[in-house]
Amino acid sequence: MSKLNQIIAVANGKKTKTTREITESYKKVQKSALFEGISRTYQPIDDEGETFPPEKKNIQYSVPKAIEEVSKSLAGLFDIVATQDWANTQAKADIVVDEQTILSDVPVTYMLFLEKQLQDVQTFVSSLPVLDPAENWQWSDAANCYGSEVTQTNKTKKVLRNHVKAEATEHHPAQVETYSEDVVVGKWNTIKFSGAVPATEKNSMLERVGRLIDAVKFARETANMTEVTSVDVSRPIFNYLFQTTISAE
Known part of the structure; x- marks a missing residue:
C-alpha cells in the first residue's frame, strides 16, 4: 500500500x-482540415476521352x-x-x-x-x-468515418468553333469568326469524408x-x-x- x-x-x-x-x-x-477527406474518380464520356488519375485525401484525425x-x-x-x-x-x-x-x-x-x-x-x-448539415452523411465502415453521397460534376474543355458571318462571293472571301465553346468531356464522381x-x-x-x-x-x-x-x-x-x-x- x-x-x-x-x-x-x-x-x-x-x-x-x-x-x-x-x-x-x-x-x-x-484544425478542421485534419477531419476532412475526399475521394474523386474521373470517368470520360467516351473511350477516346482524356483520362485523369483519381484523387484521394484520407482524414488525419x-x-x-x-x-x-x-x-x-x-x-x-x-x-x-x-x-x-x-x-x-x-x-x-x-x-x-x-x-x-x-x-x-x-x-x-x-x-x-x-x-x-x-x-x-x-x-x-x-x-x-x-457534420455539415448540407450533406447527407452515412457511416462508412471501410473508411471508419462518415461519407457523403456521391455527387457528379461535369468536366469541360474549350473547343474552338467557326462561325461564318458572311459567305464567300466572287469578289470577297468568306468572313469567318472563331470562338470557343465549353464542351463536356467527362464527369467527376466525388465522395466527401469527415471525421466529425x-x-x-x-x-x-x-x-x-x-x-x-x-x-x-x-x-x-x-x-x-x-x-x-x-x-x-x-x-x-x-x-x-x-x-x-x-x-x-
Missing part, C-alpha cells in the same frame, strides 16, 4: 503530463480518436488524484444523475478536482466539429457532461474520505460521457 506523500508526488507529475497531452488534443480538434486520446490521458490522472483525495478526508457522497449512481462514496476534495476537470471536458466537447460527428451526438455529450457537473456540485458538500487505497473512477466516468469502454493505465 502506497504512502500518501508518494501519491502526492506522483500526482503532481501526472497533472503536468496530462495538461500537456490534453492541450495538444484540444489544438488538433481546432477523427472525433473517436480525439475522445480516445483525451480519455486515455485523463484516466490515469483521475485515478491517482482520486486515491490521494480518498486518503485526505472522511466525508463521502454519491454522485447521482437522473437516479443513476455514477460514482459512490466520493470525497469532497476529489469532487473539487473532478468539477474542474469536467469543465475542461465540457470545453473540449464544445470544440468538437460536427452529428450535431445531435455532440449535443448529447454536452448534455451529459453538464448533468454530471451539476451532480458533482450537488454532492460536493457531503463528500470526504481517509485511507490510501487504489481507486478506479476513470472508466465509469468516460463510459458515461462518451458511451465507450476505456481501460485506465
Whole structure:
C-alpha cells in the first residue's frame, strides 16, 4: 500500500503530463482540415476521352480518436488524484444523475478536482466539429468515418468553333469568326469524408457532461474520505460521457 506523500508526488507529475497531452488534443480538434477527406474518380464520356488519375485525401484525425486520446490521458490522472483525495478526508457522497449512481462514496476534495476537470471536458466537447448539415452523411465502415453521397460534376474543355458571318462571293472571301465553346468531356464522381460527428451526438455529450457537473456540485458538500487505497473512477466516468469502454493505465 502506497504512502500518501508518494501519491502526492506522483500526482503532481501526472497533472503536468496530462495538461500537456490534453492541450495538444484540444489544438488538433481546432484544425478542421485534419477531419476532412475526399475521394474523386474521373470517368470520360467516351473511350477516346482524356483520362485523369483519381484523387484521394484520407482524414488525419477523427472525433473517436480525439475522445480516445483525451480519455486515455485523463484516466490515469483521475485515478491517482482520486486515491490521494480518498486518503485526505472522511466525508463521502454519491454522485447521482437522473437516479443513476455514477460514482459512490466520493470525497469532497476529489469532487473539487473532478468539477474542474469536467469543465475542461465540457470545453473540449464544445470544440468538437460536427457534420455539415448540407450533406447527407452515412457511416462508412471501410473508411471508419462518415461519407457523403456521391455527387457528379461535369468536366469541360474549350473547343474552338467557326462561325461564318458572311459567305464567300466572287469578289470577297468568306468572313469567318472563331470562338470557343465549353464542351463536356467527362464527369467527376466525388465522395466527401469527415471525421466529425452529428450535431445531435455532440449535443448529447454536452448534455451529459453538464448533468454530471451539476451532480458533482450537488454532492460536493457531503463528500470526504481517509485511507490510501487504489481507486478506479476513470472508466465509469468516460463510459458515461462518451458511451465507450476505456481501460485506465
